[in-house]
Amino acid sequence: METKKTKNWKKNYTWVLVANAIYILIFYLIMKLYS
Amino acid sequence: MQLFDWIVLVVTLLFIVIYGAWKTKGSKNVEDYILGSNETPWYMVGLSVMATQASAITFLSTPGQAYHDGMGFVQFYFGLPIAMVVICLTFIPIYHKYKVYTAYEYLEKRFDLKTRSLAAILFLFQRGLGTGLTIYAPAIILSALLGWNLTYMNIIIGVLVIIYTFSGGTKAVNVTQKQQMFVIMTGMLITFFLILHFLPNEMTFSNALHIAGANDKMNIVNFSADPEEKYTFWSGITGGFFLALAYFGTDQSQVGRYLSGKSVRESQMGLVMNGLLKVPMQFFILLTGVMVFVFFQFNPVPLNFNPNNKALIEQSQYKGEYHSLEKKLNALSEDKKVINLLYIDQLNQDYDNPILRKELIGLSAKEKDLRDRAKEIILKADSGSETNDKDYVFFHFILHYLPKGLIGLLLAVIISAAMSSTASGLNALASTTAIDIYKRNLKEEKSEKHYLNATKFFTLFWGIVAILFASIGTLFENLIQLVNIVGSIFYGTVLGIFLVGFYIKFVKAKAIFYSALASQITIFIIYYYAIYIFPTGEEKLGYLWLNFIGAMLTIVLSSILQMTVFRKEKR
Numbered sequence: 188m189e190t191k192k193t194k195n196w197k198k199n200y201t202w203v204l205v206a207n208a209i210y211i212l213i214f215y216l217i218m219k220l221y222s
Numbered sequence: 223m224q225l226f227d228w229i230v231l232v233v234t235l236l237f238i239v240i241y242g243a244w245k246t247k248g249s250k251n252v253e254d255y256i257l258g259s260n261e262t263p264w265y266m267v268g269l270s271v272m273a274t275q276a277s278a279i280t281f282l283s284t285p286g287q288a289y290h291d292g293m294g295f296v297q298f299y300f301g302l303p304i305a306m307v308v309i310c311l312t313f314i315p316i317y318h319k320y321k322v323y324t325a326y327e328y329l330e331k332r333f334d335l336k337t338r339s340l341a342a343i344l345f346l347f348q349r350g351l352g353t354g355l356t357i358y359a360p361a362i363i364l365s366a367l368l369g370w371n372l373t374y375m376n377i378i379i380g381v382l383v384i385i386y387t388f389s390g391g392t393k394a395v396n397v398t399q400k401q402q403m404f405v406i407m408t409g410m411l412i413t414f415f416l417i418l419h420f421l422p423n424e425m426t427f428s429n430a431l432h433i434a435g436a437n438d439k440m441n442i443v444n445f446s447a448d449p450e451e452k453y454t455f456w457s458g459i460t461g462g463f464f465l466a467l468a469y470f471g472t473d474q475s476q477v478g479r480y481l482s483g484k485s486v487r488e489s490q491m492g493l494v495m496n497g498l499l500k501v502p503m504q505f506f507i508l509l510t511g512v513m514v515f516v517f518f519q520f521n522p523v524p525l526n527f528n529p530n531n532k533a534l535i536e537q538s539q540y541k542g543e544y545h546s547l548e549k550k551l552n553a554l555s556e557d558k559k560v561i562n563l564l565y566i567d568q569l570n571q572d573y574d575n576p577i578l579r580k581e582l583i584g585l586s587a588k589e590k591d592l593r594d595r596a597k598e599i600i601l602k603a604d605s606g607s608e609t610n611d612k613d614y615v616f617f618h619f620i621l622h623y624l625p626k627g628l629i630g631l632l633l634a635v636i637i638s639a640a641m642s643s644t645a646s647g648l649n650a651l652a653s654t655t656a657i658d659i660y661k662r663n664l665k666e667e668k669s670e671k672h673y674l675n676a677t678k679f680f681t682l683f684w685g686i687v688a689i690l691f692a693s694i695g696t697l698f699e700n701l702i703q704l705v706n707i708v709g710s711i712f713y714g715t716v717l718g719i720f721l722v723g724f725y726i727k728f729v730k731a732k733a734i735f736y737s738a739l740a741s742q743i744t745i746f747i748i749y750y751y752a753i754y755i756f757p758t759g760e761e762k763l764g765y766l767w768l769n770f771i772g773a774m775l776t777i778v779l780s781s782i783l784q785m786t787v788f789r790k791e792k793r
Contacts, residue, residue, distance in 0.1 A: 210502060
């Protein structure tokens with residue numbers, strides 16, 4: 188149970204990084220489109 | 223400022239202060255006062271962490287930064303989410319495990335009293351200066367723009383913060399920051415949409431971005447490895463990561479926010495929220511600045527946004543020279559307006575005309591040249607003038623173009639931001655002084671009531687120190703720079719001590735203490751030879767790198783010392 192909880196948490200943290208990677212990708216696309 | 227603006231401003235600020243003080247009055251003990259009885263839910267932790275970092279300068283300077291240099295500054299925050307993950311995985315569980323009131327308490331449990339006191343004193347020195355600045359920096363800008371008395375502004379902002387921070391401690395800081403963030407985000411969103419509304423009718427949002435792009439404002443991500451470029455993807459990911467790790471992981475003004483969380487999980491969720499929202503929030507504030515830039519492509523724009531510089535020129539022999547530049551800028555603005563309207567017209571017919579884009583770039587270069595010449599004239603009139611006007615751009619727009627009532631709301635935004643950062647600073651300074659210095663050095667154990675009163679007394683004491691420091695701020699020419707330097711000089715070493723504590727178990731007390739001292743002295747030397755002796759803009763090393771170097775030096779030196787000189791030390 189504890190291991191499962193920890194794993195869920197680590198997945199949450201991964202999502203923070205994935206979300207920010209998506210932000211950067213969107214910024215890059217906006218830059219390419221408008222610069 | 224009209225009567226309605228005053229009503230909006232005064233009612234908003236007084237409501238926050240009175241509600242915050244009333245809702246959280248009557249702390250029973252130190253745990254209640256410093257940790258908020260560990261009752262704070264995750265979203266309040268998140269809001270509080272974000273409100274603490276977002277000072278008034280964030281909302282005054284960042285749009286101005288985007289106005290002049292574009293969106294590239296957002297890269298400075300790219301390392302922050304990674305730091306949030308590291309803090310969630312390591313720092314928070316350890317702080318909760320040891321049930322600490324302050325971050326520095328952990329250092330005595332892991333090393334010894336010397337190391338705890340060293341870190342606490344470095345923090346008090348740095349944050350004591352910084353908290354004075356969070357009051358002074360917006361006060362000086364608002365007093366220049368509105369003609370208000372600087373000392374009265376410092377005292378009013380300081381006293382408002384002291385009232386609720388003194389009365390309710392951490393709970394009051396958290397409760398008021400929730401409302402302050404609401405005011406801040408509402409004000410910024412309304413302003414953003416109003417700017418779009420003020421743009422010419424035929425202009426879409428996409429057209430506005432095209433105009434910003436044609437003027438070099440949309441260079442958001444820069445993958446250049448050139449160390450002389452200030453904001454790049456790489457400096458954001460590395461330098462920004464170490465700075466965020468030091469700030470959120472070891473600075474009590476932030477650690478205090480998430481230590482008040484209901485549980486480890488709630489504290490972690492609060493930081494996850496910060497990691498998810500911080501980059502888009504900064505992007506939005508910068509985009510607001512870029513939209514102000516687009517707005518000024520169709521409206522009259524001053525040569526220099528700082529009204530003090532204009533007043534200085536009007537009383538100098540260079541008045542005529544400056545006025546002739548103003549005339550040239552007005553003519554140039556008219557040309558720009560015509561070309562921009564033509565460009566939009568063709569964009570609406572799905573044609574991104576390269577000739578018009580080139581012409582816009584040429585006009586922007588001419589405008590920059592005029593502004594640089596204006597700066598030279600200002601410096602001729604007074605060599606000590608601050609010619610960088612980025613702090614004044616956004617508020618110039620607010621004062622001259624926002625409707626009645628909204629100016630009051632935006633002033634409430636700026637002052638709320640100043641108050642939220644100041645409150646966290648005072649709360650952290652009081653906790654650290656009471657727990658790490660006062661309580662730890664008392665010979666005999668005192669009652670809970672005694673420590674509660676002592677912490678309240680230190681809140682009041684640091685509040686008065688912050689107001690005094692803000693009031694003598696004008697005596698220091700480069701105050702903001704001074705505080706930034708002080709921060710960068712000490713953060714690296716303190717972060718190094720914590721990282722060794724968490725990750726390098728074989729390093730003991732003596733090795734860390736002496737390596738921290740050696741690292742700090744080395745940082746002073748590097749600072750002197752690579753930064754201090756060079757004029758601004760020509761430094762050989764960016765301040766951000768001092769964080770990284772300080773942390774690495776402490777880690778490497780302490781490991782070497784433990785394996786050699788202190789190898790027999792077991793504690």
